[in-house]
Amino acid sequence: MGVRVSFDVFGLILQAGLIVKLVLLVLFAFSLISWAIILSKWKELRGASEDSEAFLEIYHDRPFDEAYDAARDLGRSPAAAVFVSICDDLGRMARESGRQSVHGIDAEQTRAVHKRLSWLATREAQRLERGLSFLATTGSSAVYIGLFGTVIGIIQAFQGIAQSGNASLAVVAPGIAEALIATAIGLFAAIPATIFYNHFSAGIDKLVDAMEYFAGEFETDVQGLSTEASAVTGAPL
Numbered sequence: 001m002g003v004r005v006s007f008d009v010f011g012l013i014l015q016a017g018l019i020v021k022l023v024l025l026v027l028f029a030f031s032l033i034s035w036a037i038i039l040s041k042w043k044e045l046r047g048a049s050e051d052s053e054a055f056l057e058i059y060h061d062r063p064f065d066e067a068y069d070a071a072r073d074l075g076r077s078p079a080a081a082v083f084v085s086i087c088d089d090l091g092r093m094a095r096e097s098g099r100q101s102v103h104g105i106d107a108e109q110t111r112a113v114h115k116r117l118s119w120l121a122t123r124e125a126q127r128l129e130r131g132l133s134f135l136a137t138t139g140s141s142a143v144y145i146g147l148f149g150t151v152i153g154i155i156q157a158f159q160g161i162a163q164s165g166n167a168s169l170a171v172v173a174p175g176i177a178e179a180l181i182a183t184a185i186g187l188f189a190a191i192p193a194t195i196f197y198n199h200f201s202a203g204i205d206k207l208v209d210a211m212e213y214f215a216g217e218f219e220t221d222v223q224g225l226s227t228e229a230s231a232v233t234g235a236p237l
């Protein structure tokens with residue numbers, strides 16, 4: 001009867017050397033943090049997409065003041081967040097100038113609004129991208145970290161063979177198996193991180209493109225405020 005070799009995963013992990021265990025611990029941490037980011041980012045981008053679609057529809061079809069009220073309830077949209085901030089700035093400028101309306105801003109105020117609009121759009125894009133760098137790092141490095149653990153594990157396995165003087169399957173297989181676990185865990189951490197990084201990057205690009213298109217339209221509308229004399233009835237600014 002042949003020798004039975006056990007390949008219980010948890011048992012192999014417990015039998016692994018200190019360096020391999022540290023590598024596995026690092027990979028588990030990478031995986032847990034990656035999945036936390038994935039779940040959080042999935043919810044965030046889905047909400048941002050839904051709110052952006054709703055806000056842009058309202059902005060194009062409703063009066064300025066109604067768009068402002070709607071934008072305050074659609075804060076997950078980067079375009080809505082930019083719109084609310086700029087409207088608040090316009091209201092502050094109007095109060096400081098003693099006007100009852102956001103209309104009639106001067107050239108200097110228009111330039112200030114345009115700079116602020118560009119900065120806010122950049123800030124919102126950076127907010128959307130938050131966490132993606134960790135997913136990219138996990139996707140690109142986890143496999144190599146796992147491979148490092150595998151190499152160390154194989155070295156230790158061969159050292160054990162040399163010390164025992166026995167190269168039978170019962171001696172070789174457990175050491176090789178525990179070494180390969182590190183690569184498997186590295187792949188387990190890297191594959192989801194890479195897939196969702198690419199998925200989220202595509203979604204963020206669409207949101208940023210929509211926000212930049214809105215910013216261009218809004219700049220034109222703000223430019224019009226410097227020449228219009230009529231007030232916005234019921235404007236919240």
